[in-house]
Amino acid sequence: MKALDGIKVLDFTHVQSGPTCTQMLGWFGADVLKVERPGMGDATRQQLVDVPGADSLYFTMLNHNKRSIELNSKDEVGKKVLTRLIEECDVLVENFAPGALDRMGFSWERIQEINPRIILASIKGFGPGKYQDCKVYENVAQCVGGSASTTGFRDGLPLVTAAQVGDSGTGLHLCLGIVTALYQRQTTNRGQRVSAAMQDSVLNLVRVKLRDQQRLQKGPLVEYSQHGEGIPFGDATPRGGNDSGGGQPGRILKCLGWEQDPNAYTYFIIQAAIWDKVCDVIGEPNWKTADGFAKPADRLDKLNLIFERIEQWTMTKTKFEVMDMCNPHDIPVGPILSMKEIAEDDGLYASGTLVNVPHPERGEYLSVGCPIKLSDSPVEVTRSPLLGEHTTEILEDVLGYSGEELAQILASGAVGAAK
Template sequence: MVENFGPGAIDRMGFPWEKIQEINPRLIYASIKGFGPGPYDDCKVYENVAQCTGGAASTTGQIGGVPTVTGAQIGDSGTGLHLVAGVLAALFQREASGKGQRVTCAMQDSVLNLCRVKLRDQQRLTHGPLTEYPQYPNGEFGDAVPRAGNASGGGQPGWIVKCKGWETDPDAYIYVIAQAQAFSGLAEAIGRADWLDDPEWNTPRARLPKLDEMFEEIEKWTMTKDKMEAMGILNPLNVPCGPILSMGELAQEESLRQTGTVVEVDHPERGKYLTVGNPIKLSDSPAEVERSPLLGEHTEEILTDVVGLDPEGIARAREQGAI
């Protein structure tokens, strides 16, 4: 059983976990809530609230700007994915124990888990400045992990730079990471091979205080290429990079259609529309995405095949207003 009612709703219906265990000891009862036990456990939460209370918004945004929520549904979908993992673990455990169990996921907890690198950086901050953040060495660090714009984490400097056509195309950009292992190829590609013999540039430590200048030079080159052309040049050099793809571009991307990541669904009322397919690819059991059912479309089928009612019983239920 899976539910995401407001806090305490199932208990008020007369079905606390203890009662559910009595009814069916093998049942796995999965719940998503906004917060775990504590001072906020009775608060209502939506996607953006989860991002704000889970640490995502405070660490996302431009330097000196306001906290920013991401367009990815890390609170809703992210918590759902965590819950699936918990349910699968409970199902596996039931094979050994014969017992079901309660599985709970709080949206705040799930967002924080997805922000665990930032929590790691919070611990590092107590030992000195975070040298891969753009605030180093000329900016200031406070008591908490700061917002860092589009800087790459993990000690690998990265930034979004303009490409040809950026003046009229809001997505004419590419993300480039100046990974140490691929820096020589990157420097040569952008016409700055001189950096490779210059002690002011040829080590990661030497480049750290000059990341702004480095990406300005990279951007001078990318502005002469469209984003796909830039990727085509940098990718064979093992330079990590990725074009900024709009939703319009993704909807038309043929490779995503072929893999079933983007699928077209035909609905009797809505007509044909695009939706995201299953991002998980299984070799022996591929998923087929079908349209959502109409309201009441399968009522009689479920009452017959699952509940076991005969046509007379269904008719009586309709007369009584149960259906």
């Protein structure tokens, strides 16, 4: 049995934020019915195509464990089918532009009339306010959510991160909201609206920087490199470079081979609790008791010197040797792993975090599996659906259409060409 067995999800999402959410629900066992435009489908099917004639990796890696139905929701027959889908489903997830559902004739009030128990889950760029009607994409979300202003180095531009905290991060927030609403429905027997704004989700993921904004009003942020360098702070949380956000001094340092390998680096943290061990490992035992080094507060103005010395040591070791030598001493380090190295990590395959998925058009491809592991609800990652692959199946098995009525719907053009 899967955790969400019996839950039907009407997936009106596209691109990344919404599909991330519904894919997670599918991994947990929900029956996810992806509604797509006839003949076109989700726009990402044809974005960044690497195998001609096949759906892109952009689409396939975000739409596992789903069934696809083509449906023109503006057509009268399509509206009839959509009404039946709303009647049968437990959750409707959408990430349309603001007001799109209303213009389709399916406002929240209308959806409640059709199915009072359904949960309507929405992703928008902003919450209520002057920007609520604005479109937002990944990098825009990172900027308006506070991530970009605090990412990068002090003397450089703000930077966005490759981690999709705007799109995928919001999808994960919405997924939690949906399962929470499903749990509450067991008591109330009523559906409700669930919303996640991309700005809000990014801000939640960078809340430690909002923490620092408040601390800055009381004095300098002592764990930031610029404090040790004697550089004054402004009135906003600065970009922290590779400083540790947890308050423990940390840096990315060069390792053996860095001249040729762009990822021959390690992250190295010098917590107070393991300072003596760090001194021993790098060959500076006198620092354990030396004036200006023995206490954490005394070391703040010497962090550049300290990390330069540690880097002298790490440059004589590979990033994996640094890990092997520091880990027994509980010194927090982490090798900078490239995507190539990650794709070759046997442990990630063993845990199901990486999976090879067969596909009838593109052949086998590598994807990320479910990152959350449930002991009683194992996840089998199934391939993304072809466009409209399950249209007839959903009309028959989920909505109960058959005979002449089914034939009329298929012939109407509202559900694409019969597969």
